[in-house]
Amino acid sequence: MMMNSRNHTEQAMRFAERRTREDEAPRLHDEVPSLVSLKLNVEDRSGVIAGTKYTRRVVVDRAPALFVVPCGDPRCQSEGHDLTRQVMSALRARARSFQGEDGCNGSVGQGECLRVLKFEAVAEYGP
Numbered sequence: 001m002m003m004n005s006r007n008h009t010e011q012a013m014r015f016a017e018r019r020t021r022e023d024e025a026p027r028l029h030d031e032v033p034s035l036v037s038l039k040l041n042v043e044d045r046s047g048v049i050a051g052t053k054y055t056r057r058v059v060v061d062r063a064p065a066l067f068v069v070p071c072g073d074p075r076c077q078s079e080g081h082d083l084t085r086q087v088m089s090a091l092r093a094r095a096r097s098f099q100g101e102d103g104c105n106g107s108v109g110q111g112e113c114l115r116v117l118k119f120e121a122v123a124e125y126g127p
Helices: 005-024 084-092
Strands: 035-046 049-058 097-103 115-125
Touching: 035 084, 084 097, 084 115
Parallel strands: none
Antiparallel strands: 035 049, 035 115, 097 115
16 A cells, blocks of 8 residues: 555655654653663553554663654554653662553544553662
């Protein structure tokens, strides 16, 4: 299935906007200096149907303190799943493991996007 030029352009613009937000965000190591490592296990689901699962290992020394994950549906018109508040709150509390989820606020065609992103995180801290 070929993606039309308009969808491709919109996706490219969303990617560029997300990249700009990441570049302008404070750095994770400045916000949580004791954080040594962070791993996010992510599952992007469509309703009750199991979706894509992957692990994202965060490079703490270079990562922005911004956790926005694109919607797994390439047709979705959204800014993605913003997990920043959930993740940063847990990291500031020095939680070693935590989980959360976020429903997509975007739209697919004339309807709303029904995808849900679930995540489990494992963090390690130094002194």
